[in-house]
Amino acid sequence: MVLPPLRRLNPGARADYVAGNRSISKRRPMTPSYLVTHSGGFHADEVFSTVILTRLFPEAEIVRSRAPDWIAPAEDRIIYDVGGLYDPEAGIFDHHQRGAPLREDGAPYSSFGLVWKHFGRDYLAASGVPEAHVDPVHASFDTGFVLPVDLVDNGALNLSEAGALSGMTLPGLIESLKPVFDDTDPEAEIRAFRQAVEIARAFIEARIARSAAKRRAEVLAEEAVKAAGDSHVLELPMGMPFRPAVIKAGADHLLFVVTPRGGDWTLGGIRLNDDGFEQRADLPAAWAGLNGAELEAVSGVEGAIFCHNGRFIAAAKSREAVMAMAALAVEEALAAGAAQA
Numbered sequence: 566m567v568l569p570p571l572r573r574l575n576p577g578a579r580a581d582y583v584a585g586n587r588s589i590s591k592r593r594p595m596t597p598s599y600l601v602t603h604s605g606g607f608h609a610d611e612v613f614s615t616v617i618l619t620r621l622f623p624e625a626e627i628v629r630s631r632a633p634d635w636i637a638p639a640e641d642r643i644i645y646d647v648g649g650l651y652d653p654e655a656g657i658f659d660h661h662q663r664g665a666p667l668r669e670d671g672a673p674y675s676s677f678g679l680v681w682k683h684f685g686r687d688y689l690a691a692s693g694v695p696e697a698h699v700d701p702v703h704a705s706f707d708t709g710f711v712l713p714v715d716l717v718d719n720g721a722l723n724l725s726e727a728g729a730l731s732g733m734t735l736p737g738l739i740e741s742l743k744p745v746f747d748d749t750d751p752e753a754e755i756r757a758f759r760q761a762v763e764i765a766r767a768f769i770e771a772r773i774a775r776s777a778a779k780r781r782a783e784v785l786a787e788e789a790v791k792a793a794g795d796s797h798v799l800e801l802p803m804g805m806p807f808r809p810a811v812i813k814a815g816a817d818h819l820l821f822v823v824t825p826r827g828g829d830w831t832l833g834g835i836r837l838n839d840d841g842f843e844q845r846a847d848l849p850a851a852w853a854g855l856n857g858a859e860l861e862a863v864s865g866v867e868g869a870i871f872c873h874n875g876r877f878i879a880a881a882k883s884r885e886a887v888m889a890m891a892a893l894a895v896e897e898a899l900a901a902g903a904a905q906a
Contacts, residue, residue: 597625597656601636602676603647604629606743607758609736609765610675610718611646613711614658616766617680617688618643629758646676653683660719668712675718681711692773698780705776710769739765779806786810790819797895798823798888799835811835820846820898821891826880829870830887832894833878846898847876866890 600618602611615627622643628635636648638655645658651666658679660666666674674682681688685707689699716722717736724731731737742761744753782805790810793799799822801807811819824831834844851863852872860869860879868886872879881887 597622597641597643599628599635599642600625601628601630601642601644601647603631603636605631607739607761608646608718609714609739610677612739612758612761612765613677613714613769614645614680615762616769617677617684618645619762620688620691620766621684645680651679658683672712673715673719673721675715677718678707678711678715681707685711689773689777692770692777694773694777698777701780702773702776705779706773709776710772735768779809782806783810783813787814790814790816793819797821797899798891800824804831808836808839821848821894823884823887823891825884829880829882830884831878831880832887832890834876842875842877844877846894846901848872848879848894849897850876852876852879864890864893866893 600615600622602615619625619627625643628642630636631647635642636644638644638648638650638652638657643656643658646660648657648659649662650657650659651662658676660674660676660679666679668674668678681703685703686699689702690696694702713722714736717724717734724734724737727734732741739761742757742764744750744757785802785805786807787810789799789801789807791814793816795818797818797820799807799811799816799819801822801824804824804826807822819835822833822835824833832848834846834848837843837845849864849872852860853876854872854874855863856871860872861867866881866886866889868882869890870880870882879887879890881890
């Protein structure tokens with residue numbers, strides 16, 4: 566997406582970047598002509614807010630200013646991270662004033678959180694997220710992406726808590742794009758802001774796409790769990806995140822998962838926890854590290870291709886072959902469980 570043009574006012578106007586004239590009114594249209602944020606150094610919250618708003622209002626021009634005329638509510642603009650007021654009806658979303666808005670749990674909002682609260686669902690719809698998935702994706706993105714930015718911007722979370730990775734956090738990286746102190750080029754800040762917005766846009770779009778895909782995977786995996794019934798093997802139509810659906814369904818009887826992969830098929834274990842590699846059941850120890858004819862001979866399955874030495878994944882040439890391997894793996898796992906019992 567091309568960022569709307571930012572042009573300079575004359576030096577006496579006290580606004581950094583703007584285009585055209587403006588009119589002051591008490592009402593705001595559904596489609597603003599201007600997106601107004603503060604001038605000077607930028608931070609992650611207004612950069613991310615700009616990503617959301619320019620996606621929804623691509624024709625609106627961006628104004629970076631602290632001039633009273635610009636940061637006063639009017640029908641032709643949305644104002645964010647400046648203005649000393651939170652009034653959605655007036656189109657102003659600031660969080661620096663006394664009595665600034667808080668989340669239900671008391672966590673502070675930044676301008677990003679406020680913009681996401683009011684415009685996030687429209688952004689998701691404009692990004693092609695199905696209506697049925699908008700609310701869960703909105704909530705997931707708010708918790709995992711927006712909230713940390715809000716906390717950092719308000720000083721409720723210190724980047725130093727990330728330890729050695731503090732300089733690699735997204736808010737920190739966004740701020741690293743600011744011009745250096747002795748860069749006197751009058752266009753340095755506009756270039757830096759543009760760059761920051763486009764980099765931020767890539768991260769938001771990727772995160773939203775991943776979150777939306779996760780939701781689609783949950784739906785497909787839930788259907789596959791139902792189709793598996795009492796079987797110990799979950800068969801998926803393609804590789805996808807599936808563990809949340811297994812946990813949600815309480816399908817503790819599932820031990821292995823079968824998935825097509827290109828021209829081959831894979832047989833894998835199901836992890837016990839999100840963290841770590843311990844599985845509900847391992848593939849047969851006799852298969853570990855074997856390939857081709859050697860694995861075929863040991864397993865007795867024609868078409869067996871390989872088994873990882875860690876016994877968490879194996880592959881076969883056909884569905885018939887991989888299901889035969891799955892049946893053997895289940896038989897051994899149940900026998901081992903019975904022996905331990």
